[in-house]
Amino acid sequence: xxxxxxxxxxxxxxxxxxxxxxxxxxxxxxxxxxxxxxxxxxxxxxxxxxxxxxxxxxxxxxxxxxxxxxxxxxxxxxxxxxxxxxxxxxxxxxxxxxxxxxxxxxxxxxxxxxxxxxxxxxxxxxxxxxxxxxxxxxxxxxxxxxxxxxxxxxxxxxxxxxxxxxxxxxxxxxxxxxxxxxxxxxxxxxxxxxxxxxxxxxxxxxxxxxxxxxxxxxxxxxxxxxxxxxxxxxxxxxxx
Amino acid sequence: xxxxxxxxxxxxxxxxxxxxxxxxxxxxxxxxxxxxxxxxxxxxxxxxxxxxxxxxxxxxxxxxxxxxxxxxxxxxxxxxxxxxxxxxxxxxxxxxxxxxxxx
Numbered sequence: 403x404x405x406x407x408x409x410x411x412x413x414x415x416x417x418x419x420x421x422x423x424x425x426x427x428x429x430x431x432x433x434x435x436x437x438x439x440x441x442x443x444x445x446x447x448x449x450x451x452x453x454x455x456x457x458x459x460x461x462x463x464x465x466x467x468x469x470x471x472x473x474x475x476x477x478x479x480x481x482x483x484x485x486x487x488x489x490x491x492x493x494x495x496x497x498x499x500x501x502x503x504x505x506x507x508x509x510x511x512x513x514x515x516x517x518x519x520x521x522x523x524x525x526x527x528x529x530x531x532x533x534x535x536x537x538x539x540x541x542x543x544x545x546x547x548x549x550x551x552x553x554x555x556x557x558x559x560x561x562x563x564x565x566x567x568x569x570x571x572x573x574x575x576x577x578x579x580x581x582x583x584x585x586x587x588x589x590x591x592x593x594x595x596x597x598x599x600x601x602x603x604x605x606x607x608x609x610x611x612x613x614x615x616x617x618x619x620x621x622x623x624x625x626x627x628x629x630x631x632x633x634x635x636x637x638x639x640x641x642x
Numbered sequence: 643x644x645x646x647x648x649x650x651x652x653x654x655x656x657x658x659x660x661x662x663x664x665x666x667x668x669x670x671x672x673x674x675x676x677x678x679x680x681x682x683x684x685x686x687x688x689x690x691x692x693x694x695x696x697x698x699x700x701x702x703x704x705x706x707x708x709x710x711x712x713x714x715x716x717x718x719x720x721x722x723x724x725x726x727x728x729x730x731x732x733x734x735x736x737x738x739x740x741x742x743x744x745x
Contacts, residue, residue, distance in 0.1 A: 417727035424731065442646040449654035454692050457700070459653060463646070473652035480660050482688040485681040488664035506662035511689075512727070560704045561739035567697035567710065568717035568734030574689040575721045584686055591687035592694025599695060610691050617687030618680055625683060 407524070411531030414520075418512040418532075418569075419539035422453075425566035426540045429456055430547020431559055436460050440548050447544040451537055452510065453566050455479045462605070471605065478611040486514035493517050494529050501526045508533025515573050583624035591617025704742055713738035 426447060433443035438460075446456050455476050462472045487509045494517075496502060505526065513533055517524060551559065577584045595613035598604055604612070697714060698707040716737035717730040724730075 417731070420728050421731040424735065438646060439644070442644060442650065445647060445650045446653075449650055450657050452657055454696065455653070455657070457696070459649070463649070469645070469649045469652050472649050473656050476653040477656035477660060480657055482685060483657075483661045484664055485684060487661045488667065488681075491665045491667075502665045503662060506665040507658060509661045557704070557742040558739055560701055561709075561713070561735050561742055563700040564697065564710060564713040564717075564734045564738040565731045567693055567700070567714060568731045569727065570689050570693050571714050571717040571734070572721035572727055572730040574686065574693065575718055577686045577689075578718075579722075587683060587686050588690030589694075591690035595691040596695040613691040614684065614688045617690055618684045621683040621687060622676075622679060627679070 405527060407528040408531050411524075411528040412535055414516045414528075415513075415532040415535045418516065418536045421512070421565050421569050422536055422540040423543040423546075424562050425453060425569070426543030427547035427551065427554070428559060428563040428566070429453075429460070430544040430549075431551030431554065432457070432460050432547075432563075433544075434548045434551055436464055438463075440545075443548045444541065444544055447541045450476070451508065451540060452476075452480055453540075453569075457563075457566070467605070475605060475608070475610075478608065481611065482511075482614070483509055486511065490514055490517045490529075493520065493524055494526055495523045497526060501530075505529050505533065508537055510536065511573055512536065512569055583621065583626070586624060587617050587621030590620050701738070701742075706742055709738050709741035712741045 429447070430443055433446070434440075438446075446459065450456060458475060458479060459472055462475060467475075487506060490509050490513065491502070491506070494501075494505060513536060516532060517529060520528075554562075574588060578588065591613045594616050595609055598609035598612060602609070693714065697710040701707045701710050713734035716733040720730040720733040721727075
């Protein structure tokens, strides 16, 4: 007999597992073509488990960036997890202290979305199953991509990277539906990121952070103060 | 240990610190309202900056970066129709792949 919270954790995570599997096949393929060994490619997924930043790290490695530069860019790109982790932590009914450091490891954009999408609180077991199965999917894909990537036709391989951006788009859509101020916030951050990336030598880490802060500040001016939260998912302001 | 593994280690540390600190914070009452508002709106801007220009750049090797737009539109439409995240992912891969096949 499987506990219902364990079962629900897996069912909720299933789409994320499949999406991760497909996106991380692309990561494994790119890592190999970038000259990384199997273990180096796998270590990224095993120990950092963070979609967009891993792809960014491959780009930075390719242009010969140093370890501190890459780590700093990683931290900057992932600064958004401060908020997401805070929201996720508030949703879990912890029963033991040791659950905190363990469950903190697997917070991603998609895990944030499914955890906070639950009404009320979730059990540590639910959260552990959702995080661990997503992590396994991400790592299985990385492994397959590195090992068998050469069998995938080049066109399909390129198309598979789009699964990562499709996940981002699906997470962004509830915000976009709330109206123009939200659309402008997201679009301005994207446009600013593009301009900074093309027009300056800041590097993608700094460009991203400046674009993210710029877009947020513009959003603070445009978005009415009374109702900042999405209908579909609870937001930080309600949770914190 | 290779240079790359040191980089992975540094990234893993940076990443874990960011994810774990909020798990040990008990009290958010001292956080000013403007900062909470900033944190509320930030994911929207972050996702925007993650999608643009990354989705287009990821296809630059194919010579058809614009195909990403088709994938994004397909993902948005599919996410609008279905709560299930598999649908937008499948739709985006399919549409992007189809757009890359045109002669």
